[in-house]
Amino acid sequence: MQNTLQSYIPKPSIPIVQELLDHDELDVMVKPERKTRHGDYRKLPNGRHVITVNSNLNPYRFLITLIHEVAHFEAFKKYGMQIKPHGKEWKYTFQHLMLPFINPEVFPKELLPILAKHFINPKATSDTDHILSIALKQYDENSDKTYIFEVPEGSVFKIHNGRQFKKGNKRVKRFECVEIKTGKVYLFNPQVEIEVI
Structure with a gap:
């Protein structure tokens, strides 16, 4: 495992991660922040496999994202x-690979029951599990962010790319929001980071 990768994950997880990444055909790269994903996995035409993970993630989200992507590699291989x-x-595969990490040496004790519940039926992204997503955001360096679920209906806000919306009703899990410029309705996950205008 690259030395640079070790600085992104909790120290007690390093030996297990080293073992998981010990494949000649697997490359792991740390990328600058991407707003649409935390990480990804691809099989290249030359037969190599590449995993990328965003550099801005806190150590716990980085580890979960890394193992999520390794699970793609292992599942496709098997x-x-x-x-x-x-x-x-x-x-x-994801459940099996995460099991050794779900302990108080790797994750804070308050995260363990949330992680245990999440891994009963893991989602395509940890952001879909709102409880886990919000719990993990407490460990971000900049944790004084505002989330869409926190502001009242009718609030006007902007997202990372500057587009402005007005918050509407909550559907089953997501909020209907109207884009100010176009009048189009979009659905937002509750934990989307916003800036209130």
Whole structure:
């Protein structure tokens, strides 16, 4: 494992991660922040496999994201490339790979029950699990952010790219928000970071 990667994950997790990444055909790269994803996995035409993870993640989210992507690699290796990216094979593999990490040496004690519940049926992204997402954000360097679920209906806000919206009703899990410029309705996850105008 690259020395640079060790500085992004909790120290007690390093030996297990080293073992998981001990594949000649697997490369792991740390990338600048991408707003649409925390990480990704790709199989290249030359047969190599590449995992990328965003550099701005706190150590706990970085570790979860890294193992999420390693689970893609392992699931495709074991079950073939025809499986669904976040299907039952990937879920089983992700659960199995995360198990050694879910302990108080790696994660803070207050995160353990939330992680245990999440990994009963892991989602395609940890952001879909609002409770886990908000719990993990407490460990971000800049944790004084405002989230869409915190502001009252009718609030006007902007997102990272400057687009402005007005918060509307909550559907089952997401909020309907109207873009000020176009009048189009978009659905937002509750934990989207916003700036109130």
